[in-house]
Structures are given as C-alpha cells and as structure tokens.
Amino acid sequence: MTDRLCLTSLTLSELEGYLQKIGEKPFRARQIFQGIYQRGLTDFSGFTDLPLALRQKLSEKFIINPLAIEQTASSADGTVKYLFRLPDGFYVETVLIPSGQRRTVCLSTQVGCKFRCAFCASGLNGFRRNLRPGEIVSQVLSLKYLFGHQITNLVFMGMGEPLDNLENVLKAIRILNDEQGLNFGARRMTVSTAGVIPGIRQLKNFELQINLSISLHSSIDRQRSQLMPINKKYPLPELVAAAEDYIRSGGRQLTLEYILIKDLNDSLYEAEGLAAIARRLRAKVNLIAYSPVAGLPYLRPTTEDLSRFQRWLEERKIKVTVRQSKGVDIAAACGQLAGKFQ
Numbered sequence: 001m002t003d004r005l006c007l008t009s010l011t012l013s014e015l016e017g018y019l020q021k022i023g024e025k026p027f028r029a030r031q032i033f034q035g036i037y038q039r040g041l042t043d044f045s046g047f048t049d050l051p052l053a054l055r056q057k058l059s060e061k062f063i064i065n066p067l068a069i070e071q072t073a074s075s076a077d078g079t080v081k082y083l084f085r086l087p088d089g090f091y092v093e094t095v096l097i098p099s100g101q102r103r104t105v106c107l108s109t110q111v112g113c114k115f116r117c118a119f120c121a122s123g124l125n126g127f128r129r130n131l132r133p134g135e136i137v138s139q140v141l142s143l144k145y146l147f148g149h150q151i152t153n154l155v156f157m158g159m160g161e162p163l164d165n166l167e168n169v170l171k172a173i174r175i176l177n178d179e180q181g182l183n184f185g186a187r188r189m190t191v192s193t194a195g196v197i198p199g200i201r202q203l204k205n206f207e208l209q210i211n212l213s214i215s216l217h218s219s220i221d222r223q224r225s226q227l228m229p230i231n232k233k234y235p236l237p238e239l240v241a242a243a244e245d246y247i248r249s250g251g252r253q254l255t256l257e258y259i260l261i262k263d264l265n266d267s268l269y270e271a272e273g274l275a276a277i278a279r280r281l282r283a284k285v286n287l288i289a290y291s292p293v294a295g296l297p298y299l300r301p302t303t304e305d306l307s308r309f310q311r312w313l314e315e316r317k318i319k320v321t322v323r324q325s326k327g328v329d330i331a332a333a334c335g336q337l338a339g340k341f342q
C-alpha cells in the first residue's frame, strides 16, 4: 500500500494552491492537468514540459492513478467489466456499456454499500469505505487511456450509493468537467440514487446541471420498503415530493430506474403506480430486466413480461426505454465480481 496521495483527487484550483505552497508557479497546474487528462500520462517521467526538480517533488508526494487492474470480463453483447484493486486491497468494478453510438461507463462510488437492497450484490458484503474523488476519476482515466475506450456518457450507478458519498462524488464531477481536463459535459453525467433525500436536496444546489436518476423498483410504499430498506427511512411519498422539488428548480430532468423482477414488481397495479409517479415528475422510465445474482431468490422476467409491463406504461403515455440488462453472462449487475474478491 502506498502512502502517497492521489493526484486525481485534486481540482485544478487545489493543485494551483498546492504548487504555490511549495514555491512553484501555479500555471504548472494546467500543464499537469493536461498531461494527466488530455495525454493520459500515468508516470511523472512523461511530463517532459515540467522541470525535473518539480517532477521529482510530485512523484515523492503523489501517485497519478491508484487503480491496478485485476480482471476483465467481456460479454457477448459488448459489455466489458473491469475489476480494479485499490491501494488498500479492496476491489471496485467499472463497466463499459456500448449501445448504438453511446459508450457509457458505469462508475462505482463506494466499496460495498450500506443500503442492502434485497436484490443487489453490492449490498451483500456490507459497506467497507467511500471512494476518494481520485479513485472515481481514475476509473474513467483507466478506461479511456489504458483500455482505449471513447467514452460518451458517465453514470454513477455502480457499486455504492453516490449520494451517501456526495462530497467526493461532486468533487470527482468537478474534476471530470474541468475544461483543462477531460472536459466532460455535465449533461452527459448522471448520478443515480436509491432515494437519499438530503442528497437530492444538496444536488439541487450544485452548480453543474448533471442528470439525476432515482432507482424506484416499486411504486408501492410497503413493497419498496421490503426491496429497499432505505425506503423505511425515506418513504416513497417523501421521496417523490423531494424529487418534485428537484425538477422544479431550474427545469431539471429526471429518470426513474425500474428493475423488473418476475412475480415481484411486474403487476398491473405496480405499473399504474409507476405511471402516476412518472407523470407527476415528468420523468422518463428506464425499464431493466433483473440480472440474477447467485445466492438471491429473485427471477429474471421473460421478454414477454418485459414487453407487457412496457406496454402498460406506454398506454398511460409514459416515455419508456427498455434496457435488456447487459452483460448477464459476465455477472455485470453491480457488485457481483467485486463481491467474489472482497
């Protein structure tokens, strides 16, 4: 384990401040940012535009990318899952999901998760720790430069609950958005939540207009509490009210994620409730077929189950996109691969 700090945890202005503190010119920060984010450098010896003494100072204090690749798994549908080892020996997953022209990367924000949703592999092993901003940013850097992917969209939807690690997630977003860095547009980033209401309120005041998606998975309060224990703390009616408040501030858009589980949340009653919530929030619904997790009793719906549920929503004038969960053959549901290693 290294005790050097992660350079990709620093915003441009923090890096400028640090350089000033050690007697260097602040403009060097831009050169360092460009080297890391635009040229994909991972070793200080590659920064030939920096004086040798500064390179040495930086390499004593910092590491650029703290992630080591442990395993990759490719699915027949093009999804690729990457398992990274962190400096303290924990593991996180990052998934590349190709779809048409889009290359979406699904990022992890925590090692494990506190929220223990009944159907989810990430919650099975409990919570270990929050990821640092640089550990989130470096997932993007690794996929872009180490594995050569042209990334179009980022979703904070992998292991962990992003709004439970909000400070670090927002910092990672600022770093990814910086025009001296990857210059990733706010509209191409989506943060997902299981329903952490204080986090939604905080996000409302965030300076960048990133997208928000709420993992709903049931439109019935009692059923949702069984599937997602967080619903006991932040019940559905309060969650919907917080989401409504969010979309009213600055015309923001919202997506509702709904994992369809056979014989559990695939009834007409559920569809009617979901349609009512989506209408109230002017939200699009993203319907996802459940990806079975070893050791959990939940079933994947058939194609007919999925089409029927989609039809029920569309008959109620709700905009629905159906995502056949990708990478079923490589256990791409979040947390499955890392859970085996942890």
Ligand code: SF4
Pocket: 113, 114, 115, 116, 117, 120, 121, 122, 123, 158, 159, 160, 161, 194, 334
């Ligand atoms: S679905 Fe999300 S919030 Fe729920 S246990 Fe899994 S990672 Fe945590």
